[in-house]
Amino acid sequence: MSGASGPHAAGRKDGLRTDVQALRAIAVTLVLVFHLWPSSITGGYVGVDVFFVISGFLITSHLLGRRPRTGRDLADFWARRIRRLLPASLTVLVATLAATRLLAPETRWGATADQAQAAALYYVNWLLASSSVDYLAADDAPSAVQHFWSLSVEEQFYVGWPILVLVLGLLGTVGALRRHSRAVLGAGLVLVALASFAWSVYYTAADPARAYFVTTTRVWELAAGGILAFGVTGARWRAPRAGSALAVLGLLLIVVAAVRYDEGTAFPGTAAALPVLGAVLVIAGQTAPSSGVGRVLAVRPVQWLGDVSYAVYLWHWPIIVLLGEVSGRLGVLDSIAVLASTLVLAALTKKYVEDPFRGGRWSVRLRDTYVLGASGMAVVVALTLLQGAELDRRQARAQEQLAQATDDPCFGAASLAPGAACEPPTGAPVPAPATAAEDRSEAYEEVGGRDCWASRPDFDDVRCSFGPADADVRVVLTGNSHAGHWLPALQVLAQSRGWRIDTYLASQCALSQVPQRFDTDAHSRACQDWVRRTTATIAQEAPDLVVTSNRISVSAVGVAPQDNGAAYRSGYEAVLREWSEAGLAVLALHDTPAPGDGGLHSVPDCVAEHLDDLEACSAPRSEWEPDDVVVDAVAAIGDPRVRSADLNDLICGPQRCEGVVGGAVVYFDGSHLTATYARTLAPFLAPVVDDLLPEPRAGRAVG
Template sequence: MSSRSLVERSPRARDERVVSGTRTDIQALRAVAVSLVLVYHLWPNRLTGGFTGVDVFFVISGFLITSHLLGRPPRTGRDLAGFWSRRIRRLLPASLLVLAVTLVASRLVAPETQWAATAKQAGAAALYVVNWLLASDAVDYLAAENAPSPVQHFWSLSVEEQFYIGWPLLILVLVALASRLRRSPTAVVALGLGAVVAASFAYSVHETVTEPARAYFVTPTRVWELGVGGLLAVLVGRHGFGRGRSVEAVAWSATARVVLAWAGLAAIVWTGFAYTGATPFPGWQAAVPVLGAAAVIAANAPAATGSPAGMMALRPVQWLGDVSYSVYLWHWPIIVLLPYATGSALGTLDKLAILASSLVLAGLTKRYVEDRFRAPEWGRPLRKPYLLGVAGMAVVVAMAAVQLAEVDRKEAEARDALAAAVATDDPCFGAAALTPGSDCPRTTEGPVVPAPAQALKDKSDAYEEVSGGKDCWSSAPRFPMTVCEFGDPEAETSIALAGNSHAGQWLPALQEIARTRGWRITTYLASQCALAETDQEFDATAKTERCSSWGRRVTRRLVSEGYDMVVYTNRISVPAVGKDIAGSQDAYRRGYESVLATVRSSGVPVTVIRDTPASGDMIPDCLAANDGDLTRCSGSRSEWEPAEPVVDAVSDLDDRGIVLADLNDRICRPDRCDGAVGGVVVYFDRSHLTATYARTLAPALEGPLRKALARG
């Protein structure tokens, strides 16, 4: 949105507006905002709260858009069409260009494991709904571990575009209401916008407390930030409602405005250094950068002693503000894709190159794309921008669809290859390669099965399927009681599988055994929440309480349902309250002991599976990028194998009805853990076993299970 101020020409010229000059303070504020984001993405440890630059952009957009709308209030559908056509010409050409280039670049340099996610997000970004897709992934524990896509920064642009659709409609309704009630349109609009801002702020605070991962992306939690800018436009642009509004400053002395401008800038910069990824956001914490940005705009810093106006008016600052939109568009795809192109993590020179290339591309895009499409001839006739916008969106969506079609084709080929590999009965296939006494070669190069892109989806039925129309996972924030059944429903032997996501990964192995033994398997699984009498510190207090409640209810069911055996395992992914992961071991040991002792009090035997090793990297991505040297996707066993307090819990209880199954020797060699073993991809993400590899562990798991049953 242009930051050029609009002034009233005459009382009769209701629809005429002229440019009186550039709001250098707003251009400078844009420069500050994009600098915060850019530095944060390149050096996140240096500017831990730089993400607040997006919130500054929201306030600016809300202010300028509302100023335009109040200067020429929409009264008819044609008014709205004209407003939206200007938005299309301003925003879509550059954003669609970046999306198209990013899709091509991703296909060329990113591993094939990234193609599908990038295509889906690019298609959603072209339609300006990607923030909702990211919100869904953010609350999906497994999807949350995916590598960042090169277009995920479009979430904020999606929020703005959705705002641009709804906000004019709201103002149109409020203006019409003021006319019907014969009230001041300024008062009615201010009250209406204020009500929306208050409701959105309240929802943002609530959602940030209850589901912060989702709250970060969804539109309702962010509308108030843009709305604050809109309210500011009503308050400081009081003159000539509907006659070309004058964008003014607060009616304070020059000294007071200078102080206000500095205070606003200080608040913004302070959040850049003081906030971190652990700061609950947006919620009320977003009010600091939002009000800081509003203060700078309201002050419209005058040219007075000690004013930041001189610094703001510097040519480099103004230029950066002018190209800030394109800088925002270009910088993130380069950050994400460059490591794939170079084969190494970003170094200082890489980051400086990204900084320079982002500025160069932004300058070119501003001149040859943004400015060109804002020319009046691209807006006439009125349908022209809409036709071009739809065509551009269709091109990007079609490119994404083509990419997804290629992924589907490759997955079909990978499924055939996997079926053929399984059918060979290779004695060195998967975990069998690590059988004591075997002489199987180490898997050091591809191809592997499932193919890395397919491995992302090669998950236990507990993750992917539903049983009886029910989701098999108990998830935050409510953690309901969720039960699924697998295997023979008429089986005489009934097994319960209980724990969090690292319990779910063992279902394929249990299903293999159940098919030959005639067992029925009932699952009690939760996302992240470990089945332990331990208070686990989630990102919201309500989640902690409900996780504990879920654990108590599941433990009672394990005791009361008459199972022949319970299979029990967890991953510690959430620290105990008041602790970090390393300091939570003793709390979990006691929590595991409590659950195991309660289950054993009913006479039910328990097989406890030691937790599996975990890599710090996305294994399928690594394998896809290093097909010729898969050893680059390995790590020290001492680093991958987690501390496991359940081992101590079993030892402390010293109960022969509890059998410990430690299968990590069938996942790792004595000193190293690999991303692929026996030609099979071990993990579908950083820590969860692929269904294929889990099935190859069935022979090793069957012994401990039969031992536990015999002791029941």
Template structure:
């Protein structure tokens, strides 16, 4: 998913926000309502509001503004002041968030397929300890992890960013005031020092955001340091305008000292900037980087204007009771909406329909109202803050409970995997003639019940080739050329396996053959990168160029030390540069041909394996589907015409018309009579929505043997 908003600290409409002039700012509550509406509508109808994820940036600005105004009004002078500040954040944020995490973990256990327990358990634990944004940043650059089903708690990433901000920002403010004291600047005289210091932090974060979004946009999205500038922008505004900062007097409003009409125009301009971003931006927009400046600037304009609640001002509409109520409960709306969106389809066993979405919307508002009244407000009363150790003790206890739930969920997943491992070992050693791919040769093989398939869905997720455990992959930005050796290491016959993950999935079959035919396997594998001269669309041009460089290095290595046989396979997962995916077939074919031509001319023997079916085109993750349909495994099957892709690498190989350049199509080991089963001979075929399990791939080895030996000229 691309962007969810976490809601900052806020007060009820009956109380002033911390650090403000003592009056209720209806525009801030209204701005919260707008921001949470953007996020909610984006998640329910992503194709209708493609840039609704910018609500996160609006919330970040509000958080930075209010928290900085509070800190500047009463700068922390020591450890106790910091502890008091943090204790308020604990009381304000943890009770509701931990409640939602606990409920989500329990609902996942009850309704989600077993295959999702491990990932959700990890993220619940990370969310409870406020580092889930870093976990998601790591997963976002992991090709296989990126294919995981959406977690019902991944929206906590932005709350983690804010908590990390709340931890560090008060220390920065305290240090700046200490520095001002050293240079003998106190009261209003401290203002230039503080503003300059905060400005340095904001500038550094913005620079890092622009750079990292350019070179690694996937991880940049969740990175704390690429987001600090957005909160800091609100903080700088607070330093410039807050009435109580630096000992200034409280005035009629906190906005710029401009006429009401000008402030009204500025406020409308701010909302217009946010609206443009919400409508124009898409998941393809590089973000955060420079593009985040538009919604950030919009939020800053609204806060700076502090438009009057009269005339044509937007605050007149935002000040109405329903909008103010939505702004007041926006934190709980944010917490509840995403778990419902993810879990409801698992309960109903179908994608969300219009009525489902409306019911989720209604349920979110009801749960948010109840949580606000009975959880948020209850723990914000003074008695929960005294003595100072109390909120910390309760916070640690609550986090411990949620972490324990996550560990229990993870332990259940681990136990399921261990049970599946034992079951798999028994089946592999049984000598069953109907086991795996061999079942497609017979009509007397009885269907295997869902509870007896191997590897069991929970175990299938990790049933990958040894190339993963050995770290044999080159990843973005493709700066090197990793190789690994398998099979009979001292054999005089070498088979080179080249390609991306759809080549690496053939390693188990080649290992079976290597043991029998006594040859050595050398792998040249790169995640998502193909052995081609065609540049394809990556997140950055540098990554695309890096992929081309990897292909050139592999080609040269094979020319310098030719193998006895070059085995290739690849999935074309990315469009050719400048073309739509569906229009890229010919460009891919040309790129493969140009890669192979020098090798074929040099006499290198080539065997290209046709790409395997692609279940993600209709079903998604096969283990997830099977776990949810153990009583009807055929629900996870697909049609060959939908799953079997065209293969330009095969076309390129066949274009040479030489005996040294051969191809083999083993689609008949994956599909039969127009149907591609998810389970064949009692074996789960795929460990996600694309890649073949190591167990099933090994059963295909006998059917690859003839083509391999022919290509070797044995």
């Protein structure tokens, strides 16, 4: 995305290369079309990879033309990058924060502020990588600043690459290496590129979600442009037709990747080599504006789009996201409006923000550059902190409202109890939508201070304990995230009775001895191994009661879709039979309704947007409630101490499921119960648990 000017070959009057500017235009067009009409160019995301090659080429060309030899040289280089990149990016971040506050529901403010802060400090790609494997975050709406991940990769490259060139240059002055200083530089650049490419191939196969965002898997793409700059320094094609042929071939490779790739392509890895090679060939061709291909690339609209491509990339995604908040699903006219407004804002940004900061009187003063850059970043960070402070105040008020609501005998699940005569609640739902999105059980690190989940890539064994270590009764809660959301209900019982609860939980991996299809075979095997180990560990430790529940969110490996349920049922039977043979008491809870199955991926978002019409956050029960084959598996075991229970009548009405029940927000996303609602289910879970625990351990009922 860097807009730095390049070598003067095949150039315009202002010194920019027409072929490179055209390549920028092509790259940003691919990204735009992919985001506006994703089904038309399913691999349009490769436009980012084309940008990476361009940036690596131009930056390395500058470094080779003005070789850094001292720390001052590095400071000058970084100052030029600050003047070129920060004014526009910080302007867009400030505008996006303000627009999000005005247009988006409060459930989006926190995530947008966190990512905007990370974007201003250029580490948002690592933040996104850390959350990319979070199953609970899978359905989260993308923030309006998520696209800054690629800019973060570039900025990190701009920090490290000049240092590498400086070090290699100094190394080339030592002893016998002086005779081969250019070879030392070239070899160093190539080694870094090869190491990054090898890591990208490995990490994309091992952990593709994280691999997409991290800098280490992308450096080779920028380095490819850098190596090209090193190889062609001072060189020009003497055969224009050969150069044009290279450019055409390169463009074809980019188009093939854009058309053939899709969201299922393992990326970056080896797949990124196609658009990267295409971009390298286009630049290597050095097509002159007078050649046949060059004349096409040099037409004024293409050059103009290349000139404003950085600003186009910055503006297009916030407009897409925020217009979607206002109008819902983007239609054809909405997409055209996004395109038009993006181009207008890009033109204005180029003229009134980018150009003045590159040529202002202060732009040559090193201290002014760093002071203004740091000040701009501080402004964005301050705005994000203010947004966080407001959310904290709202959360404090929400906690007060929640404390008052829990005294109501018709709050939450109690309003659906048989014989309940409850009036519809009149106050605002609790917890408040922004708080509801974080209203999770203590099994989550951000709530309980510890991460109690086995997760990809390795599904390592993780056990958390709640309650006294010397308790007479030990209850084990196990399964995937749809077991984890029952922890608050069990804690209500455990705290009044002195039980200890141990959890063996996994993210997405169901506790069923069946191969489950994850994004890599290694992840599938790791899940299957976790199931075997956990089943055996629980059987060996012999707790007083095992409570389990699971959501089937991935298909079984090697079976037809119509046989998926039977495969999972067989896997459940294997787990339950092992526990039955160990003499354990087991309670298998029927899986809970999931709004996401009906297309409602965030109940808190829906509630925030429809406080005056909560019926919009409901659906027929048949759309949300899953069939759960664990019931059949329990019946097949035929052991009176292995039972199933269905509490879904306390989550949904006879005909419809609601996002808010008895004044309580039921879900913190599109699938998982809020901790608040789960606690309201405790009195109804108590008799089922008591019936399985031997006397006198069961203690008194809760209600």
